Amino acid sequence: xxxxxxxxxxxxxxxxxxxxxxxxxxxxxxxxxxxxxxxxxxxxxxxxxxxxxxxxxxxxxxxxxxxxxx
Amino acid sequence: xxxxxxxxxxxxxxxxxxxxxxxxxxxxxxxxxxxxxxxxxxxxxxxxxxxxxxxxxxxxxxxxxxxxxxxxxxxxxxxxxxxxxxxxxxxxxxxxxxxxxxxxxxxxxxxxxxxxxxxxxxxxxxxxxxxxxxxxxxxxxxxxxxxxxxxxxxxxxxxxxxxxxxxxxxxxxxxxxxxxxxxxxxxxxxxxxxxxxxxxxxxxxxxxxxxxxxxxxxxxxxxxxxxxxxxxxxxxxxxxxxxxxxxxxxxxxxxxxxxxxxxxxxxxxxxxxxxxxxxxxxxxxxxxxxxxxxxxxxxxxxxxxxxxxxxxxxxxxxxxxxxxxxxxxxxxxxxxxxxxxxxxxxxxxxxxxxxxxxxxxxxxxxxxxxxxxxxxxxxxxxxxxxxxxxxxxxxxxxxxxxxxxxxxxxxxxxxxxxxxxxxxxxxxxxxxxxxxxxxx
Ligand code: HEM
Ligand code: SF4
Numbered sequence: 439x440x441x442x443x444x445x446x447x448x449x450x451x452x453x454x455x456x457x458x459x460x461x462x463x464x465x466x467x468x469x470x471x472x473x474x475x476x477x478x479x480x481x482x483x484x485x486x487x488x489x490x491x492x493x494x495x496x497x498x499x500x501x502x503x504x505x506x507x508x
Numbered sequence: 509x510x511x512x513x514x515x516x517x518x519x520x521x522x523x524x525x526x527x528x529x530x531x532x533x534x535x536x537x538x539x540x541x542x543x544x545x546x547x548x549x550x551x552x553x554x555x556x557x558x559x560x561x562x563x564x565x566x567x568x569x570x571x572x573x574x575x576x577x578x579x580x581x582x583x584x585x586x587x588x589x590x591x592x593x594x595x596x597x598x599x600x601x602x603x604x605x606x607x608x609x610x611x612x613x614x615x616x617x618x619x620x621x622x623x624x625x626x627x628x629x630x631x632x633x634x635x636x637x638x639x640x641x642x643x644x645x646x647x648x649x650x651x652x653x654x655x656x657x658x659x660x661x662x663x664x665x666x667x668x669x670x671x672x673x674x675x676x677x678x679x680x681x682x683x684x685x686x687x688x689x690x691x692x693x694x695x696x697x698x699x700x701x702x703x704x705x706x707x708x709x710x711x712x713x714x715x716x717x718x719x720x721x722x723x724x725x726x727x728x729x730x731x732x733x734x735x736x737x738x739x740x741x742x743x744x745x746x747x748x749x750x751x752x753x754x755x756x757x758x759x760x761x762x763x764x765x766x767x768x769x770x771x772x773x774x775x776x777x778x779x780x781x782x783x784x785x786x787x788x789x790x791x792x793x794x795x796x797x798x799x800x801x802x803x804x805x806x807x808x809x810x811x812x813x814x815x816x817x818x819x820x821x822x823x824x825x826x827x828x829x830x831x832x833x834x835x836x837x838x839x840x841x842x843x844x845x846x847x848x849x850x851x852x853x854x855x856x857x858x859x860x861x862x863x864x865x866x867x868x869x870x871x872x873x874x875x876x877x878x879x880x881x882x883x884x885x886x887x888x889x890x891x892x893x894x895x896x897x898x899x900x901x902x903x904x905x906x907x908x909x910x911x912x913x914x915x916x917x918x919x920x921x922x923x924x925x926x927x928x929x930x931x932x933x934x935x936x937x938x939x940x941x942x943x944x945x946x947x948x
Pocket of ligand 2: 447448449450451452453454455464473474495496497498499500501
């Protein structure tokens with residue numbers, strides 16, 4: 439699985455941290471909304487379900503996933 | 509460079525303002541039908557370009573604040589929010605304020621809101637009895653001011669909220685008619701009333717802020733976030749600014765949410781088959797999770813697709829605007845500084861390319877791949893900061909409501925229509941529905 443984020447769309451709602459704190463963090467920006475930071479672009483198998491939930495519940499659809507079989 | 513076509517029917521001095529004020533949604537549909545992707549019109553001197561279609565809408569949403577200013581296009585809000593707040597703040601301060609505002613709506617704060625909303629609904633329906641009839645537009649205006657103040661400003665604020673607060677708030681809102689976007693400082697009774705209401709609201713809210721500053725109780729609601737939030741230089745917001753953010757946040761969510769709820773209930777009453785399926789879905793969830801936690805609320809596919817369709821057909825915010833600050837270019841057309849660009853959410857939601865037979869209410873539609881066709885909450889950097897809260901609130905309200913009561917329309921089905929006389933779309937009043945207690 440690979441993770442892509444579209445930072446233009448991120449407003450720092452932090453749903454992703456709640457689902458997968460090992461993979462996402464949210465960082466303050468100087469003069470913008472806080473933005474997601476991906477800590478691990480190729481999460482291990484154990485984390486992948488949490489990452490899918492993060493992508494699904496992110497209110498701004500910032501996170502897209504490329505599954506290995508695609 | 510290609511020239512941008514101008515919508516027909518302009519009058520010499522006033523341009524299209526008359527037709528626009530009478531029914532701006534119809535006007536914008538006509539503009540797109542006549543001119544296509546770019547359509548220029550003139551609102552009493554303000555030359556505005558409507559951008560239609562998914563590519564143009566994406567261009568609009570991805571525009572930077574430096575090129576496309578919301579502040580300049582929404583000066584009508586300045587007397588409502590107050591001096592120095594959001595659209596009247598210098599760009600760096602505005603960004604800090606928006607950040608503080610969205611911070612208050614972030615997920616970790618929101619988890620506590622579901623039970624609060626459910627409680628407000630229980631209080632609301634406590635004296636309904638077995639059956640009756642109500643004008644739900646008024647009811648939902650009241651309910652959503654209760655839920656918004658309770659969730660965002662805390663229980664103390666909610667408990668002290670008097671009839672006066674609601675009246676003041678209504679006066680503020682009444683000052684936002686199409687004409688306010690031409691000049692919000694004209695001598696008009698509605699504007700005088702608006703200014704008096706703003707002044708008195710600031711007194712009330714400042715008193716509450718002072719009370720909190722002098723108390724040891726720790727709060728963790730939006731008001732607390734506003735009071736502790738800081739600018740880049742470390743300084744805090746003034747009372748005027750906190751008041752402005754309070755007004756702006758309640759404001760952003762009030763008419764939008766109450767209009768959505770009223771349309772939601774009306775469409776549910778009109779669609780008994782789909783409603784039955786939603787109630788079945790709810791019963792299954794409640795069997796596992798009696799208190800209806802935040803987690804239970806996020807997975808309600810039937811309720812969600814119904815709600816999505818309500819927001820498609822009846823989007824509360826119908827048109828969005830930005831002022832062009834630096835010359836820009838779209839698809840070979842020059843758009844010079846000083847003009848306004850606009851998009852029509854209502855029009856986008858009726859684009860048959862993405863929504864076949866757009867006039868038909870059909871909750872089984874699938875959301876288009878692109879994120880710039882279905883846009884009830886806007887998109888890009890200024891997408892609705894309250895969108896997660898708004899959806900959660902609708903789901904919490906209707907979960908509590910539909911399990912207790914069933915609803916029927918009272919008047920002819922086709923007499924329930926959109927009212928576009930204000931800036932926010934809502935069902936035409938009165939919006940009468942009959943309720944009956946469910947027997948379990
Ligand atoms: C169904 C209900 C709602 C709808 C349809 C809605 C729609 C929108 C839209 C379309 C925008 C973008 C405006 C633009 O781009 O010019 C917006 C902005 C915003 N909304 Fe909402 N809204 C709703 C409820 C709420 C609620 C409940 C809140 C807060 C509690 C809220 C807070 C905001 C804020 C803070 C912004 C400005 C974000 C920014 O400028 O960066 N909204 N809303
Ligand atoms: S990625 Fe989504 S959930 Fe995470 S911070 Fe950004 S907007 Fe919020």
